[in-house]
Amino acid sequence: MSTKRFSSKSFSVIIPLICILISFVLISLGIKAESVDAESAKQWWWIISPSLSGKLLTKLGEITFVLGVFHAVFDYFVTRKLVEESTKAAVQSERVAESGIEDFRYDSEDVDYVQAIIGSSDLVIGFHHSSRIIATYSSYFVKRAQLGRKTTFIALGSPSAAITYLDQRRGKAIDVDKKLEELNFHIAEIKRKSGVGDCIELFNHGAVLSYSFVYTGQYIWVKPNRNSNGYETVPALKVAAGSPLFEFFGRDIMEFITEVKGPKIEIPLLAKVSSLFRATSGERQNNVIEESNRKD
Helix, strand or coil: CHHHHHHHHHHHHHHHHHHHHHHHHHHHHHHHHHCCCHHHHCCCCCCCCHHHHHHHHHHHHHHHHHHHHHHHHHHHHHHHHHHHHHHHHHHHHHHHHHHCEEEEECCHHHCCCHHHHHHCCCCEEECCCCCHHHHHCHHHHHHHHHCCCCEEEEEECCCCHHHHHHHHHHCCCCCHHHHHHHHHHHHHHHHHHHCCCCCEEEEEECCCCCEEEEECCCEEEEEECCCCCCCCCCCEEEEECCCHHHHHHHHHHHHHHHHHHCCCCCCHHHHHHHHHHHHHHHHHHHHHHHHHHHHC
């Protein structure tokens, strides 16, 4: 790779030098041709007059000189600028990859949760009061229950100060009790169709969530909530396990579940997530120590 870079740099230097050298030769020949007198010209096989030939050679030399200089300037400024921008873009892409962002949707409603529902051993879904996901993927939740995999829903409970705050922000009241009835209806239908009574558990929270989430042990889909009023298309991010973003959101979700369920309740999922965070934090600390030792 170093040989290729060296050859490329050498090529970019040699071309302008050759152009400038050729231009000097042409200009010299042109000056010499213009200085030939009439008697001497008769002894040469001039196709056109020496004076005109000299002018043409001089002009051609000047053009060649300009091309050489232009090539050198273009290579120095423009090419290097392109290399700098490409390098910057590559570094930024690497940082995004290291952050853990695995997928992105401009519209969170375009996210396909089938694999998360069917394929994941752990599934925790947190939101305010919408039952869209359980209504849309009802048949898949039935299959999940039949596979012996539990699902935890964490939804906004009523009454709570969070509901009052959200209603004031929106300028209209949302019938949260009705939303909860719809959610409980879908859960009851899933239990009935699957024949598994304890396949889904529902817990109520009283918080204004910064984001809704679908947590699995392999990744998390995060849907941010708006700070301003009104309704807009909301994007969604998918962050992979073992990444800084997964650690941040996972830890936040873990603590949120603990607050909702209570610290005295044994939750296998939390133990699994905690061990993952300890392993990730330990690995990161070891990397910092190794980097410090290398610098020393």
